[in-house]
Amino acid sequence: MSLAVDRPSGRAVPAIREETVAAVVFVLLGLLPVINSGYVVYILPQYMLFGMMAMSLALLWGNTGILSFGQAGFFAIGGYAMGLVMKEALPINPGYLGILCAALAGLLTAGLIGYFLFSAGVRDSYFVLVTLALSIIVEQIAVSQSQWTGGWNGMFIMRPSLTFGGLGEVSLTDDAPMYYAVLVAVVAAYAALRFLVRSRFGKILVGIRENDARMTALGIETAWYKTAVFAVSGATACVAGALYAAHSGFVSPSLGGVLFSTEVVVWVAIAGRSSLLAALLGGIFVSSISNYLSAVSPQYWQLAVGLLFIAAIAYFRGGIAGALPGLLKRSRRK
Amino acid sequence: MTAWLEIRGLTKRFQGVVANEAVDFDLVEGEIRCVIGPNGAGKTTFISMISGHHRPTAGRILFEGHDITTWPVARRARAGIARKFQTPSVFPNLTVSENIELSVLTCRGKVASRRNRIDEVLQIVRLADVRDTPALALSHGQRQWLEVGLLLGMGARLLLLDEPTAGMTAAETHATGELVRHLVRDLNLSAIIIEHDINFIRDLKAPVTVLHLGRTFAEGDFSEIAADERVRGIYLGNG
Numbered sequence: 312m313s314l315a316v317d318r319p320s321g322r323a324v325p326a327i328r329e330e331t332v333a334a335v336v337f338v339l340l341g342l343l344p345v346i347n348s349g350y351v352v353y354i355l356p357q358y359m360l361f362g363m364m365a366m367s368l369a370l371l372w373g374n375t376g377i378l379s380f381g382q383a384g385f386f387a388i389g390g391y392a393m394g395l396v397m398k399e400a401l402p403i404n405p406g407y408l409g410i411l412c413a414a415l416a417g418l419l420t421a422g423l424i425g426y427f428l429f430s431a432g433v434r435d436s437y438f439v440l441v442t443l444a445l446s447i448i449v450e451q452i453a454v455s456q457s458q459w460t461g462g463w464n465g466m467f468i469m470r471p472s473l474t475f476g477g478l479g480e481v482s483l484t485d486d487a488p489m490y491y492a493v494l495v496a497v498v499a500a501y502a503a504l505r506f507l508v509r510s511r512f513g514k515i516l517v518g519i520r521e522n523d524a525r526m527t528a529l530g531i532e533t534a535w536y537k538t539a540v541f542a543v544s545g546a547t548a549c550v551a552g553a554l555y556a557a558h559s560g561f562v563s564p565s566l567g568g569v570l571f572s573t574e575v576v577v578w579v580a581i582a583g584r585s586s587l588l589a590a591l592l593g594g595i596f597v598s599s600i601s602n603y604l605s606a607v608s609p610q611y612w613q614l615a616v617g618l619l620f621i622a623a624i625a626y627f628r629g630g631i632a633g634a635l636p637g638l639l640k641r642s643r644r645k
Numbered sequence: 646m647t648a649w650l651e652i653r654g655l656t657k658r659f660q661g662v663v664a665n666e667a668v669d670f671d672l673v674e675g676e677i678r679c680v681i682g683p684n685g686a687g688k689t690t691f692i693s694m695i696s697g698h699h700r701p702t703a704g705r706i707l708f709e710g711h712d713i714t715t716w717p718v719a720r721r722a723r724a725g726i727a728r729k730f731q732t733p734s735v736f737p738n739l740t741v742s743e744n745i746e747l748s749v750l751t752c753r754g755k756v757a758s759r760r761n762r763i764d765e766v767l768q769i770v771r772l773a774d775v776r777d778t779p780a781l782a783l784s785h786g787q788r789q790w791l792e793v794g795l796l797l798g799m800g801a802r803l804l805l806l807d808e809p810t811a812g813m814t815a816a817e818t819h820a821t822g823e824l825v826r827h828l829v830r831d832l833n834l835s836a837i838i839i840e841h842d843i844n845f846i847r848d849l850k851a852p853v854t855v856l857h858l859g860r861t862f863a864e865g866d867f868s869e870i871a872a873d874e875r876v877r878g879i880y881l882g883n884g
Contacts, residue, residue, distance in 0.1 A: 511750055518747040521736040529751045529799045530722035
């Protein structure tokens with residue numbers, strides 16, 4: 312059984328549309344700072360950005376059947392791009408430029424890697440190995456090029472401001488404005504990716520996941536589509552990384568490491584890889600629960616997450632989101 | 646005058662083993678041709694070279710005046726050359742109508758006209774009743790028709806059908822014959838069909854090319870081929 316090939320059995324046809332659930336989730340997230348102004352307002356944007364990175368993987372893994380262990384690599388590239396741009400004195404808002412540079416860096420890096428690998432017919436486990444190497448390379452470059460990146464000491468980054476042309480400026484130094492800026496970015500990313508998944512392009516990706524050879528014989532240049540989706544996924548993870556850098560004010564080499572990449576795969580596998588919303592929620596909840604549990608029980612939490620991961624891969628290939636409709640139906644029957 | 650599909654000296658060797666040797670073959674638009682021959686005659690290799698799944702060792706393939714010998718599979722498919730595989734290649738986890746939708750999507754067009762096209766194709770391949778069934782739950786015969794539906798959906802003009810009646814009941818085989826005749830006569834498609842079922846070939850009343858040991862052994866109407874003692878010797882007599 313190959314991890315890289317996803318063939319979810321039985322398509323769930325939920326009575327409630329995913330967009331409706333997403334809207335409720337986003338409204339709740341939007342109300343949270345009104346009710347609570349403590350630590351949660353500071354920390355939740357970080358988890359939302361992990362959720363955004365998880366969505367970038369779900370697009371690739373759940374929709375197209377391509378597994379990547381390189382998402383943290385892209386996340387780190389985005390973070391460092393933001394940091395490098397923010398260092399410079401620029402006539403335009405460096406925060407905006409940082410995000411733009413991060414997106415372009417992701418698009419280019421993933422596009423180039425994807426082009427060479429997919430047009431050479433590299434697939435499944437071999438592609439996974441290359442993305443794994445990407446994570447290692449990014450981490451190593453971050454360590455070795457210390458004149459740019461600060462090496463193991465990492466890089467400190469100022470929080471940017473939002474400027475609206477001549478209309479004014481909002482500093483993101485306080486947690487509440489930062490929270491809303493990140494929330495808006497996450498909603499925009501969800502909406503854009505959801506649109507992509509439902510478009511002609513997205514349906515062709517599903518066809519490639521289900522039967523690559525058949526899509527080719529139907530006239531589709533599958534290598535081109537796979538390159539394009541990998542580039543979009545890389546750019547999304549990079550933008551999440553750039554926002555993370557702006558939020559936390561600090562990036563370090565371990566952000567691009569294999570360990571972090573693996574964690575992303577675990578979140579998405581447990582939450583459900585074939586739904587963007589599930590991946591987003593997985594990124595938010597599984598990562599925050601892991602962080603909480605690692606403080607409570609440092610010895611056993613990794614074991615627990617590992618067992619959950621194995622269970623998800625072996626028995627619930629759709630993750631929690633895939634198992635949920637069936638469980639609901641069963642409980643209704645009782 | 647050049648033919649619609651013109652094949653000259655087509656040769657394929659797999660590490661010295663000859664699969665096809667200097668095959669010449671012409672097809673006019675709107676024609677059905679059956680390709681028969683005993684096991685190992687090189688029938689599937691021949692189809693694979695037309696669809697682009699195998700690169701010939703020598704020879705060339707002209708389609709509508711273009712030399713397509715080096716074109717990759719997807720480009721030939723977009724030119725209208727569509728292949729049905731020996732083992733049906735469909736999207737098993739998707740429903741019948743989603744399968745057809747994917748093939749219709751490969752041609753750009755308006756959403757509304759796509760919907761109509763999906764319904765049309767489902768009618769032609771007689772799968773409208775099972776449109777919401779996952780492809781993996783179909784009978785073997787229905788799966789073969791679904792694959793033919795995929796070829797129609799993508800806008801194929803030359804159908805390469807590798808054993809379209811394999812694993813079918815007598816009734817299904819008969820229905821498939823009607824389907825193929827409908828495609829060629831009423832929809833003006835062309836087809837090259839590899840078949841083993843002699844009754845199916847007789848019912849098609851189509852010209853037959855006999856391959857033997859990778860070469861063209863005989864060519865003619867079904868009655869001529871059936872009466873040919875040499876062909877009987879290599880194939881029909883042993884069949």
